[in-house]
Ligand SMILES: NC(=O)C1=CN([C@@H]2O[C@H](COP(=O)(O)OP(=O)(O)OC[C@H]3O[C@@H](n4cnc5c(N)ncnc54)[C@H](O)[C@@H]3O)[C@@H](O)[C@H]2O)C=CC1
């Protein structure tokens with residue numbers, strides 16, 4: 134694979150940035166990669182494990198001379214980081230991000246991007262419940278979706294270059310409009326995470342049971358919930374605060390359906406329950422037929438892979 138960018142800066146050295154670093158280096162996609170994280174402890178860890186060719190103590194130092202800057206911080210921190218780094222951006226550079234929410238990132242970051250710098254938001258549909266600089270691995274994006282969400286007037290050449298970088302890391306790239314992105318992700322990722330957090334919280338409220346039986350007899354369904362509910366609290370707080378409208382819309386529909394099922398249980402309406410479960414089973418089968426089933430602990434595998 135040939136080099137796509139001479140200089141890349143990764144801001145926020147957690148799961149996604151570290152996976153990008155290992156993937157870019159393995160495929161020879163980037164020349165020098167600099168990195169910056171807010172906490173000294175994270176920067177020290179990065180230096181110790183050889184994450185990034187150069188770890189910098191300020192965001193401006195990290196982005197100086199970079200052809201591509203990727204913001205890999207929690208969504209709620211993107212605007213402040215963009216404001217801080219803006220004066221040091223190289224003319225003609227591209228700024229991108231990996232945030233799980235797109236409309237909010239666009240509205241908080243775009244105003245800080247100087248004239249002559251390209252801003253191309255993106256989102257890899259790949260992750261795990263682990264976080265921090267030591268959690269990344271080069272294969273994370275292989276055969277996963279990467280959604281590019283171009284902003285008004287995004288330069289097609291700069292978009293093509295970013296696409297080449299992600300394809301080089303093994304991702305399958307598609308473009309999407311920001312509002313559509315946020316609604317789709319509210320259905321497929323954000324609300325399911327909230328439901329998992331809630332279910333594990335309910336089990337924890339029944340602590341007497343938790344201590345004894347819930348953990349011991351934990352079947353697959355609940356175990357999956359606990360994995361998802363172990364995800365980074367800061368990241369997920371920010372997702373819900375910034376994708377508020379779409380998440381509330383989907384949660385509203387969810388609670389309506391939940392009440393209908395609750396009533397069916399109370400009134401003994403077996404037909405309703407059976408019909409409902411038959412319909413949902415067909416959806417699962419559709420996902421499997423489309424090649425998107427995965428038993429792996431992560432998300433977004435695409436057609437034709439396991
Ligand atoms: N974890 C996942 O499964 C996925 C996460 N994302 C998105 O990627 C972004 C990063 O997520 P992860 O890598 O999982 O998080 P992480 O928690 O592993 O890493 C985030 C890093 O950002 C640093 N950081 C936080 N605030 C900062 C600030 N103000 N300035 C500089 N550094 C700061 C943290 O110290 C940490 O090093 C988030 O926006 C998230 O929504 C996207 C796809 C999947």
Ligand SMILES: O=C(O)C(=O)Cc1ccc(O)cc1
Nearest residue numbers: 233258259260261262431432
């Ligand atoms: O670990 C899981 O199940 C995930 O759902 C990973 C994930 C988390 C956040 C994203 O924006 C994209 C993917």
